[in-house]
Amino acid sequence: MCYTVPVPERIIGIVGKTNVGKSTLFSAMTMIPVKIADHPFTTIEPNIGVAYVKKRCVHVELGLTGCNPRTGFCVKGFRFIPVKVMDVAGLVPGAHRGRGLGNKFMDDLRQADVLIHVVDAAGSTDLDGNRVKPGSADPVEEAKSILFEINEWFKNVIVRIWENKISRTIVTAQNPVEVIYQNISGLNVKRAHVIDAIRQAGLDSKHPKNWSLSDVVEFSLKLREVSKPIIVAANKADFPEAKDNVKRLIGELGEENVVPVSALAELIIRKASQTGLVDYVPGDADFEIRDPAALTREQLKVLEMIRESVLKPHGSTGVQELLRRAVFDKLKLIAVYPVADESRLSDHSGNVLPDAYLVERGTTIRELAYSIHTALGEGFLYAIDAKRRRRVGESYVLADDDVVKIVSTLSR
Ligand SMILES: Nc1nc2c(ncn2[C@@H]2O[C@H](COP(=O)(O)OP(=O)(O)OP(=O)(O)O)[C@@H](O)[C@H]2O)c(=O)[nH]1
Numbered sequence: 001m002c003y004t005v006p007v008p009e010r011i012i013g014i015v016g017k018t019n020v021g022k023s024t025l026f027s028a029m030t031m032i033p034v035k036i037a038d039h040p041f042t043t044i045e046p047n048i049g050v051a052y053v054k055k056r057c058v059h060v061e062l063g064l065t066g067c068n069p070r071t072g073f074c075v076k077g078f079r080f081i082p083v084k085v086m087d088v089a090g091l092v093p094g095a096h097r098g099r100g101l102g103n104k105f106m107d108d109l110r111q112a113d114v115l116i117h118v119v120d121a122a123g124s125t126d127l128d129g130n131r132v133k134p135g136s137a138d139p140v141e142e143a144k145s146i147l148f149e150i151n152e153w154f155k156n157v158i159v160r161i162w163e164n165k166i167s168r169t170i171v172t173a174q175n176p177v178e179v180i181y182q183n184i185s186g187l188n189v190k191r192a193h194v195i196d197a198i199r200q201a202g203l204d205s206k207h208p209k210n211w212s213l214s215d216v217v218e219f220s221l222k223l224r225e226v227s228k229p230i231i232v233a234a235n236k237a238d239f240p241e242a243k244d245n246v247k248r249l250i251g252e253l254g255e256e257n258v259v260p261v262s263a264l265a266e267l268i269i270r271k272a273s274q275t276g277l278v279d280y281v282p283g284d285a286d287f288e289i290r291d292p293a294a295l296t297r298e299q300l301k302v303l304e305m306i307r308e309s310v311l312k313p314h315g316s317t318g319v320q321e322l323l324r325r326a327v328f329d330k331l332k333l334i335a336v337y338p339v340a341d342e343s344r345l346s347d348h349s350g351n352v353l354p355d356a357y358l359v360e361r362g363t364t365i366r367e368l369a370y371s372i373h374t375a376l377g378e379g380f381l382y383a384i385d386a387k388r389r390r391r392v393g394e395s396y397v398l399a400d401d402d403v404v405k406i407v408s409t410l411s412r
Pocket residue numbers: 017018019020021022023024025035036037038039040041042043044088089090091235236237238239261262263264265
């Protein structure tokens with residue numbers, strides 16, 4: 001079996017007030033060196049890269065000694081699966097009215113499936129991103145005002161499309177949901193999102209041709225929530241001032257929506273790991289210094305500070321936890337491992353568990369076949385659930401960590 005078309009990639013958008021650490025987080029996730037500076041509006045053009053979400057690899061459950069990933073990597077029994085990340089310019093309150101850099105650049109995030117909203121949990125920058133005494137700015141106020149800007153951006157895009165296109169065609173539409181969906185598909189919104197948002201806005205019994213402007217606005221807010229869910233990165237958690245603020249953010253937004261993070265700590269440890277100074281697996285609760293004699297006193301001090309102010313109190317730098325929550329909790333994705341040889345659990349060249357794909361919960365085996373290759377979907381005959389050694393049909397709903405061989409007319 002030849003996989004020529006990759007399963008659609010997921011995109012995580014990084015948004016937030018200016019100067020809160022968005023690019024630091026992006027760099028810590030992707031190891032791409034980007035412009036980072038302690039002043040507002042350092043980033044202008046978007047940065048795009050690949051991060052890896054961490055998950056216990058299925059080879060452990062199967063009792064294998066290892067695997068040979070074709071994309072991503074596997075370390076100490078953990079599979080790191082690629083996801084795309086995008087870092088954009090910073091927002092300020094009033095951006096929707098053109099303040100700061102405005103919010104036009106948010107259109108870069110139309111393709112995002114989920115957003116990481118970075119907040120300065122140390123309260124060390126004012127609402128315009130200028131450096132202030134840590135603890136003097138209010139991260140809860142920041143979180144709310146930037147969320148308002150994100151919602152304004154999304155709402156304005158929808159209202160514009162509604163007024164320019166949807167309102168004209170919806171009057172005679174046989175299937176209004178389809179008309180809405182087709183017109184806003186550029187926002188990477190799925191049919192199910194449109195249906196969910198209509199229901200959540202309490203508009204199911206009102207034909208969209210009769211919606212008022214406030215109905216459209218209500219629909220757009222619900223649509224933003226379902227199609228671009230947000231996880232908050234309470235960043236700069238290394239500052240002592242962040243402790244109470246993290247609690248306040250959790251109190252305001254809910255525990256499931258907030259992760260204490262130190263993007264800077266992650267970036268420092270990963271760089272040290274890249275140059276061989278420390279052993280560190282992203283997401284771990286600690287790192288190991290290989291040879292203390294190879295480090296300067298200053299370097300040792302910084303690493304010790306990270307251990308005391310971030311790793312010990314929070315259990316990790318929070319960066320992998322952010323990715324985990326974005327991909328597995330917010331997007332509710334599962335991992336599946338297609339193989340060509342169900343006995344060796346490998347591709348034709350003998351690479352064990354070469355691919356780990358992220359798919360939506362509820363995806364059937366045939367839908368997976370289609371997303372790998374149209375011809376594979378069209379020629380689908382049956383599949384083999386390699387873990388349970390049984391044949392499954394096209395309507396089999398994939399489970400997390402399934403290992404499957406797809407048999408199609410292609411592979412005959
Ligand atoms: N102490 C601490 N400082 C951080 C952390 N993350 C970022 N910073 C610092 O915050 C400043 C801004 O970082 P950037 O990553 O450039 O912020 P940004 O949000 O991308 O800023 P703009 O692109 O200008 O909107 C830099 O001085 C970083 O070193 C963190 O976790 N802890």
